[in-house]
Amino acid sequence: MKGLIESHRFASMTEILGNIILVGETGTGKSSIINMIAGHKVAEISSRATGCTFQHQAYYLPVHSRYFTIYDTAGLNEGDNLKGTVNRTAAIAELYKLIIGLDGGINLLVFCMRGPRIKNATHENWKVFHDILCKKKVPTVLIVTGLENEENMDEWWWTNRGTFEEQGIRPDATACITATRGRVLKDGSRAFDEQYEESRAKVTTTIINNVLRHRHKFNKNHWLYDVFRGLLHFFGLVKTCEAADIQQIVDTCGMSGEEARRFKEDVANK
Numbered sequence: 001m002k003g004l005i006e007s008h009r010f011a012s013m014t015e016i017l018g019n020i021i022l023v024g025e026t027g028t029g030k031s032s033i034i035n036m037i038a039g040h041k042v043a044e045i046s047s048r049a050t051g052c053t054f055q056h057q058a059y060y061l062p063v064h065s066r067y068f069t070i071y072d073t074a075g076l077n078e079g080d081n082l083k084g085t086v087n088r089t090a091a092i093a094e095l096y097k098l099i100i101g102l103d104g105g106i107n108l109l110v111f112c113m114r115g116p117r118i119k120n121a122t123h124e125n126w127k128v129f130h131d132i133l134c135k136k137k138v139p140t141v142l143i144v145t146g147l148e149n150e151e152n153m154d155e156w157w158w159t160n161r162g163t164f165e166e167q168g169i170r171p172d173a174t175a176c177i178t179a180t181r182g183r184v185l186k187d188g189s190r191a192f193d194e195q196y197e198e199s200r201a202k203v204t205t206t207i208i209n210n211v212l213r214h215r216h217k218f219n220k221n222h223w224l225y226d227v228f229r230g231l232l233h234f235f236g237l238v239k240t241c242e243a244a245d246i247q248q249i250v251d252t253c254g255m256s257g258e259e260a261r262r263f264k265e266d267v268a269n270k
Contacts (some may be wrong), residue, residue, distance in 0.1 A: 015067065016060060016067050016068065016069055017066050017067060017068055017107075018068050018069070018105070018107030018108070018211060018212065019068065019069050019071065019102045019105055019106050019107055020068050020069070020070045020071070020106075020107055020108045020109075020110060020207065020211065021070075021071050021073065021098075021106055021108070021109050021110065021129070022034070022070055022071060022072050022073065022110045022112060023073050023109065023110070023111055023112065023125060023129050024073075024111060024112030024113055024125065025113070025114070025119070025121055025125065027114060028112045028113050028114040028145055028146075029112060029114060029143075029145035029146070029179035029180075030072050030073075030112050031043040031044060031072060032145070032179035032180065033110075033112060033143060033145070033179055033203060034059055034061070034070065034072050036179060036196075036199070036200050036203060037061050037063060037070070037200075037203065037204060037207075038059070038061050042059055042061075043057070043059065043072060056071050056072060056073045056094075056098055057071070057072045058070070058071050058072075059071075059072065063204050063207050063208050063211075064204055064205075064208045066208065068107070068211070070110075071098065071102075073098070099133060106134065106138050106212075107138075107211045107212040108138065108139055108140075108141065108207060108210060108211040108212065109129060109130060109134055109138050109139070109140040109141075110140075110141055110143060110207065111125070111126060111129065111130070111140055111141065111142050111143070111171065112142075112143045112144075112145065113142070113143075113144055113145070114144070114145050114146040115144045115145065115146045115147050115150075115156055115160075115176070116146065116147065116150070116156065116160075118160065118163060118164070122167075122169070123167045123168070123169065126167075126168070126169050127168075127234060128231070128234065131168075131230075132230040132231055132234060133231075138212070139172045139210045139211070139212060140171050140172055141171055141172055141173045141174065141175065141206050141207065141210050142164075142169070142171035142173075142174045142175070143174070143175045143177060143203060143206070144156065144157065144174065144175070144176045144177065145177055145178065145179045146178070146179075147176050147177060147178060148178035148180065148182065148191075148192045148195050150176075153176040153177060153178070153195070153199075154176050156176050157174045157176050172210050173206050173209065173210050174206075175199070175202040175203050175206040176202075177195075177198075177199030177202055177203060178192050178195045178196055178199050179196075179199065180192060180196070181193055181196045182196075246264055250264070
């Protein structure tokens with residue numbers, strides 16, 4: 001709650017214009033991007049190499065003087081294979097609570113990955129959020145971090161674009177950046193100060209140029225049944241989902257009796 005409370009002080013008298021979801025693996029620089037947007041430290045930088053949940057943290061932050069709620073998700077996929085390293089039913093429930101808790105609306109999906117190597121999990125994460133959860137109806141931008149040692153950060157995308165497209169990853173816009181200022185030099189400056197400031201401008205401009213003016217809203221019931229079916233297929237639970245798994249999803253989501261009944265019927269008719 002720390003980030004939510006601290007950033008809320010700056011936005012308490014300001015209209016919140018929309019919801020932005022920041023997704024990606026642990027270690028891709030999501031918290032660093034939050035701090036970059038804020039202009040100061042509001043998010044703790046995680047030192048964990050792995051995780052096992054889809055928890056999220058909300059921050060109220062200005063982007064070009066317009067305030068948004070930015071949700072930093074954590075633990076999406078750990079390692080190179082999302083399906084084999086998380087509690088799948090708990091993951092489905094957490095994703096459900098995140099989306100439904102946004103008043104049904106998302107203005108922008110920000111997909112974060114760390115270059116220069118493209119992991120298998122990158123495609124899986126894109127599939128879960130862009131294709132299944134947002135049903136390809138929410139504008140999505142790709143931010144690639146860890147490129148501070150590239151001679152030309154933007155050139156990285158044009159070199160690797162074909163690989164992404166072959167995997168069905170076609171963002172509406174990209175920002176190739178560094179999310180670190182680097183080591184301290186003798187004169188007191190940082191090794192990547194120039195690249196960092198350039199990156200900050202890229203990130204905020206990419207966000208403001210692609211965010212929806214009116215958030216895309218999801219019909220709760222349609223989302224519940226259509227998207228759950230997609231997630232069950234993706235996580236390989238369609239044929240193996242047992243009564244205990246189904247009940248865990250129902251309980252964690254806090255479904256009403258009618259919602260639970262319809263969901264169980266839907267799974268039974270898989």
